[in-house]
Amino acid sequence: REVLSDKEGKSQWVSLQDISPNLILATVAAEDSRFYEHWGIDTRAILRATLQNIRARKVISGASTLTQQVIKSIHHFPRNWFWKFVEIWHALRLEVSLSKGEIIIQYLNRIPYGNQTFGINAASWLYFDKPPSHLSLAEAALLAGLPRGPSIYNPYRYFLRAKKRQEEVLRRMLNKGVVTQEEYRRALEEPLNIIPPQVSFRAPHFSDFILSRIPLKERQNISSIRTTLDFELQKDVETFVKNCVKSLEEWKVTNAAVLIMDNERGEILSFVGSADFFDSHHSGQVSGVTALRQPGSALKPFTYALALEKGMNPATLILDAQIRIRSNGIDYIPRNYDGKFHGLVRLREALACSYNISAIKVLERIGVESLLDRLKKLSFDSLNKGADYYGLGLTLGGGEVTLLELVRAYSTLARSGIFKKEKIFLEINDIQGKAKPLPEDEPVRLFSPQVSYIITDILADNDARIPAFGEGSVLSLPFACTVKTGTSGNFRDNWAIGYTPHYTVGVWVGNFDGKPMRNVSGVSGAGPLFRDIMLLLEKREKRINSNFAIPEGLIETYVCPRSGMLAGSSCPGKIKEIFIKGTEPKKVCNLCS
Ligand SMILES: [Zn+2]
Known part of the structure; x- marks a missing residue:
């Protein structure tokens, strides 16, 4: 363009x-x-x-x-x-x-x-x-x-x-x-x-986004820009988005957005802001990549990452029972997606099944302030209010964020904890045809490789998801791939975000006018689109089939599924679990004997 x-x-x-x-x-x-x-x-x-x-x-x-x-x-x-x-x-x-x-x-x-x-x-x-x-x-x-x-x-x-x-x-x-x-x-x-x-009018939302990144007074001195967008991929993803919205018509879905990032270079490869830029009836010119929306459960992995930093481990038991909390100035009793309480659950299960009450319990322990602080370091600029304002509801998606911010944050986990701001420019030439120097942001470590790996391992764990999502759900892919879904209150927004070692993909499905969708969950709404895109990326590029690199400093051991302690002879079974060295359980299960 x-x-x-x-x-x-x-x-x-x-x-x-x-x-x-x-x-x-x-x-x-x-x-x-x-x-x-x-x-x-x-x-x-x-x-x-x-x-x-x-x-x-x-x-x-x-x-x-x-x-x-x-x-x-x-x-x-x-x-x-x-x-x-x-x-x-x-x-x-x-x-x-x-x-x-x-x-x-x-x-x-x-x-x-x-x-x-x-x-x-x-x-x-x-x-x-x-x-x-x-x-x-x-x-x-x-x-x-x-x-x-x-x-x-x-x-x-x-x-x-x-x-x-x-x-x-x-x-x-x-x-x-x-x-x-x-x-x-x-x-x-x-x-x-x-x-x-x-x-x-190609990749219209991406073009707008690029313009927004160039100061007004510089624009007139630029003759051409080469961007990171992979146009072939972009065209395919645009078609996927259109088809996805069409297939969800009866669920009262009118829009969707997708952002794809190359993890290693932080380059934006595809940027689809809406189903149809020219559909003014459904606000097609609004970009779902940069629009503020409630993320539902999509921030939970960062809550759990902080919990691991504070010494909890994937086998730590968390009580999933009725509680009352205060968020955005309102008292309420959070519910789980399935409407049930699950009693004592292991951290791995709590995150993989996206239980709401466990997430709140964990956030209570680590503090809203420290989560908010880390999210701001992860460049969630939209979360510009204080911890008191969001309260514990922050981990359930009480604040508004953008798809771009979510993709940035997830790609940080994919990069073993190293944050990189997205890259969109490859070359900018001025009117004289001279290439302008492009500023390179310094990468910053925001999570340890061990914490990043454990969260990655949980989000890629198809078995751990089964209690909530069932067997063989659209979320399980035939290669190493993490995914987290989210649904905001009253089915206004639906998300699926995840990564392979090479790509981070963020999908939003919803309506720009805030009208609720009909009962669309991460599995039926954004999930299938996420799946299609990951399969496409895998087909395009063979390297996606590799596994996530396992860092030093982790150990594997067998734990009791009920207590999370070392599995004993009376336990109903044993589960292999990974731990950051030093946080593994030391005692044999005393719950089952
Ligand atoms: Zn036991």
Whole structure:
């Protein structure tokens, strides 16, 4: 996509020889027919408009010359009489300092043509997939007509209006004598091949995201950007997202978003913000990657990671029974997803089955403050309130976060505890064609390799999930892969986030208008999409089949499934469990004997 201007649109500066003469003639005819005769303002037109406006008791409207429109696009003056005169003064000065040709170039490069394009180059590529030097008379007349009302004449939505406007521009050209009767007739009949937006407007949310990362004043000095996006993958994922939303229609799901990161380099490979960017009915332009949503259970792994740091182990027993807590200023009794209480459960089971009450019990022990502190280090910038505000509900998704923040945090676990900010730029070239230096963020260790590994091992444990998710659920994949699901209150958001050694994938399913979905869980909503994407990544790249690297400093031993202590002869069985050296149980089970 051709990008960049100070208005978050697409533009690339072009000069007079890059522009079809048709376009210049059409633009003058459409916007300012006395352009070559006036001195920056069109006194005849102003006089006429003033009389109309005085009668209507309004500020001067209309009658802006191309020169005045250039000034407007630079300065954005308020709309009143005083600033109108300032604008006229600037326009007169511009006429003194620039030639007519230079002024029209300023105009063509700055003016909006709709659909977030600024400047004729971007518009020409967007609507006709060709440079502005190759525009036919018919195409030039269509484009020249758009700046008058880029949304009113939006050719994607209102093609007939845009066509009518084009015909009006052509008629004016004929009346001015800049085209012959024959040229006029042929242009009217020429079919207009407008390129569908999906084709020309690639990875729209990612492009917006990139723009948001470049300071306004730098944008105009950039000629091209090479990004980390893997376009082939992006196209596949876009199709998956569309199909997923379609398949969940009857569950009242209207949107989904996906983010894929390469763990080693931290590069964003795919970024799909919604099912359809152009679906304004379902707020398709909102990006589900950066929108604030409640994460449900998706923050639990970080709660448990801190618990391991504080000396708990995967076999530590946690009581899953009714409790009352206070979160966001409200008292409530948290429930488990299945509505049951599970009594004493091992930490591994509590996390894998995503029991709510156990998570709260653990957070009570480690403290909301320390969890919040770590989440902020993991770059959850959205959690900008105090620990008192979130309370223990923080671990159940009481705060609002973004999919991007979740993917960053999970990829940290995938990297054995090393946090890396996402990378989106590979190369930025300035107008002179010189590559700009790209700042590299220093990686930071936020979890030990041992803690990261144990959490990874639990999240990749298909057996431990069975009590909550059943056997052979969509979450179990035929290779080493972690996954955590989440569902926010009243089924508003549904998540599946996880990683292999090489990729972190985050999936959100929901509605931007906050309408609840119908009973969609992580397994039925985001889960299948997560699965499809992981399988696709595995097919694309053989290296995904490798296992997670096991760090030093861990030991394996057999424990009793009931007590989490060393398995004894009276125990109903024994489970192999991993421990950080020193935190393993030392005593033989005394519960079963
Ligand atoms: Zn026992």
